[in-house]
Amino acid sequence: MFMYRNILVALTLGSTAALAAGPNLGIPVTQDDIAAWDINVLPDGTGLPPGSGTAAQGSDIFAVKCAWCHGVNGVGGTHHSLVGGEPLKGMGSSKTIYNFWPYATTIFDLVRRSMPYIQPRTLSNEEVYALTAYILAINDLIDEKDVMNAETLPQVQMPNRDGFVYRFPELMP
Ligand code: HEC
Numbered sequence: 001m002f003m004y005r006n007i008l009v010a011l012t013l014g015s016t017a018a019l020a021a022g023p024n025l026g027i028p029v030t031q032d033d034i035a036a037w038d039i040n041v042l043p044d045g046t047g048l049p050p051g052s053g054t055a056a057q058g059s060d061i062f063a064v065k066c067a068w069c070h071g072v073n074g075v076g077g078t079h080h081s082l083v084g085g086e087p088l089k090g091m092g093s094s095k096t097i098y099n100f101w102p103y104a105t106t107i108f109d110l111v112r113r114s115m116p117y118i119q120p121r122t123l124s125n126e127e128v129y130a131l132t133a134y135i136l137a138i139n140d141l142i143d144e145k146d147v148m149n150a151e152t153l154p155q156v157q158m159p160n161r162d163g164f165v166y167r168f169p170e171l172m173p
Contacts, residue, residue, distance in 0.1 A: 041109040045154030048108065051125035052149035055142070058134025061127050065116050074138050079117070083138050088163070098139045102164055104156035108132045129153075 041047040062074070071077030075084075085096030093099075097107060112128045114120045123131070133148040142148070142156060166172055 039109075039113060041105050041112075043103040043105055043154075045105050045150060048105065048150035048153060049125045050150065051129050052147050053126055053128075053130025053133050054147055055130070055134040055137035055144040058127075058130035058132070058137075061123075061131055062134050065123075066131070069117060074135065082135050088160070097135060098141075098159060100160055100163075102158055102161050104132070104136060104141070104153055104158055107135055108153060111135075 039047070062070075063072070067073075067077065069077050069079040070082050074082035080096070082097055085094060085099035087093075088095070088099050101107065108128055111131050112121075112123060112125070115131075116122070129148045132153065133142065133144075133146065136142045136148070136156060137144045137146070141158065146152065148156075
């Protein structure tokens with residue numbers, strides 16, 4: 001019995017030491033690792049990276065990387081049309097960048113994190129600014145010579161900017 005108890009004590013001590021050392025899985029996360037995933041762009045433009053682009057630059061990139069799904073000039077493709085849209089009438093209405101999206105900054109965020117659909121995160125920030133400018137220009141929301149960057153993009157007024165009603169206005173800043 002005495003020996004048996006000693007073995008139990010030894011086992012307990014051994015497992016405590018093992019726990020203190022940790023299971024030895026994984027590696028510490030560095031700030032660079034986090035930065036690669038920390039790519040949120042907020043409606044007011046917070047998080048927009050350095051860089052810039054125009055619709056003219058975006059047009060060439062769109063033709064190669066986007067048109068085969070979204071159509072030449074953003075219409076008539078196999079996936080979402082990126083141009084225009086009927087005025088919203090109710091929940092059943094088809095929602096587009098033009099008739100629904102309240103912020104232009106969201107276009108940058110979506111394109112950078114998820115397009116091209118089968119090769120996400122392959123575009124440079126410059127390319128994403130240019131493509132965002134292109135999508136805004138084909139919707140007549142900016143001029144094709146306007147330069148989009150961290151300062152100008154949040155200032156673009158989207159048609160449905162004031163179309164959202166806050167459910168809890170008292171919680172808004
Ligand atoms: C292989 C097909 C494919 C390619 C190539 C592609 N997309 Fe898309 N795109 C999609 C699909 C599918 C969706 C809808 C995704 C969803 O709803 O989750 C989408 C959605 C979008 C939207 C949101 C539209 C909306 O009204 O909600 C934008 C903006 C967009 N794509 C831009 C681009 C740009 C810019 C490129 C080129 C860099 C590109 N896409 C390349 C398939 C594609």
